[in-house]
Amino acid sequence: xxxxxxxxxxxxxxxxxxxxxxxxxxxxxxxxxxxxxxxxxxxxxxxxxxxxxxxxxxxxxxxxxxxxxxxxxxxxxxxxxxxxxxxxxxxxxxxxxxxxxxxxxxxxxxxxxxxxxxxxxxxxxxxxxxxxxxxxxxxxxxxxxxxxxxxxxxxxxxxxxxxxxxxxxxxxxxxxxxxxxxxxxxxxxxxxxxxxxxxxxxxxxxxxxxxxxxxxxxxxxxxxxxxxxxxxxxxxxxxxxxxxxxxxxxxxxxxxxxxxxxxxxxxxxxxxx
Numbered sequence: 566x567x568x569x570x571x572x573x574x575x576x577x578x579x580x581x582x583x584x585x586x587x588x589x590x591x592x593x594x595x596x597x598x599x600x601x602x603x604x605x606x607x608x609x610x611x612x613x614x615x616x617x618x619x620x621x622x623x624x625x626x627x628x629x630x631x632x633x634x635x636x637x638x639x640x641x642x643x644x645x646x647x648x649x650x651x652x653x654x655x656x657x658x659x660x661x662x663x664x665x666x667x668x669x670x671x672x673x674x675x676x677x678x679x680x681x682x683x684x685x686x687x688x689x690x691x692x693x694x695x696x697x698x699x700x701x702x703x704x705x706x707x708x709x710x711x712x713x714x715x716x717x718x719x720x721x722x723x724x725x726x727x728x729x730x731x732x733x734x735x736x737x738x739x740x741x742x743x744x745x746x747x748x749x750x751x752x753x754x755x756x757x758x759x760x761x762x763x764x765x766x767x768x769x770x771x772x773x774x775x776x777x778x779x780x781x782x783x784x785x786x787x788x789x790x791x792x793x794x795x796x797x798x799x800x801x802x803x804x805x806x807x808x809x810x811x812x813x814x815x816x817x818x819x820x821x822x823x824x825x826x827x828x829x830x831x832x833x834x835x836x837x838x
Contacts, residue, residue, distance in 0.1 A: 618786075621793055624801035634666070634807035634833035637779070639796040642671040644782040645728045645750045646678070647795065649775070652726055654679030657719050659739055661685045661729035662755065663695055663703075666833040669808040671728055672699045677804050680726075683718060685711075694831055698808070706735055715742035723747065723770075730755050737761040740772065749774040808832030 623632040646652045658675045662668045663684035675682050676699050684700035686692065692703040704714045715724055723744030729736065730753030740749060740763055749772065751760060766772060782788045799805030810830040813821040815838045825834050 618789075622797075624797060626803070627800060627807070630809060630812060630835055630837075631807045633835055634809045635800060635805075636796065638666040638670040638807075638833070639674070639799070639805055640782060640792045641667045641752065641779050642674050642728070643792050643795055644779060644788075645752055645777050646671060646674050646726070648782060648788060648792070649777055650726045650728065650748055650750055652678045652680050656680045656725040657683060657715075657722075657744075659683045659685060659715065659724050659727040659729070660700075661727070661731045662753070663700065664691050664831045665730070666808060667730065667752075669698055669832050670805070673805050674799075677799065681718075683715065683724065685729075691831065698831075706738075711735070711738040712742045715739065719744070726750070728752065732756055732760040733758040734761040737763050740766050740774070743770060743772055745770045747772050750777045751775070752777045752779075810834055812837060 621636055623635065627635065646658070650658075652658060652675060656678075658671075658680045660668055660671050660675070660682060663672065663686055668684070672682050672684065672695075681702075682700045683702045683704060684695040685704050685706055686695060687705065687707045689703065689705045689708060692705065695703045702714075702718050704711055719742075723742050724739070725744055725747050727739055727743070727747070727749040729739070729749070729751050732751050732754050733756035735756075736749070736751075743749065743766065747770065751774070760774075762774060767774065782792050796805065800807075808831065810832040811821075811824065812835045813824075815836055818836055821834055821836050824830065
């Protein structure tokens, strides 16, 4: 059995992504029957040929479906929060797009580090679910005064780290509520609008605003090895748990993509082969 995880169509491909199943032996690989993940190499198939660096073994406590729903999102969140965000215990972390698979993974990783998680969603419709998934607070960007709520939650101190796949003009509302030396990490452009950056908070608070790509982890062997170990250990200890929203049969592929486009899911969408 092979399971394929469906991702956002406008997301960049990455060497660690979302397929699990049986790998035939190749010149570069002598290990077979290990969990594997999809990359920039086409893998919508029953048998695919992958280079060894694009393959990762998953813990034995995971099913193939869980393995397919793990690696891309957890490694993406690891890079933003751990490698570049340097999240610390007690930090206030804002997560944009919190109901996505990467958002759910980021909630789990931030909580593992002892941070306070503030999840952002467009409305409060998914608020209770995000609290159940581990978020400490939920802010609806279309319904709440984002800056005021962030300052209220942090007792006026501001947030330490932002991990955001959206960008757009709403970013200014978050930046205005950041603390001294805070970091704003943007890893997507789902809104397609330019990010709004207020100059004075950046100057006065020495803020860092940077872009982040998963390739910054997956193309550097040392960083990739550290990421694999972090995620593997988290999955094996059950501190990290892949979130699967819905599983489709392979002949329901079109329906799976339509479901993804509906934005109704919380977590990962899988297709079984």
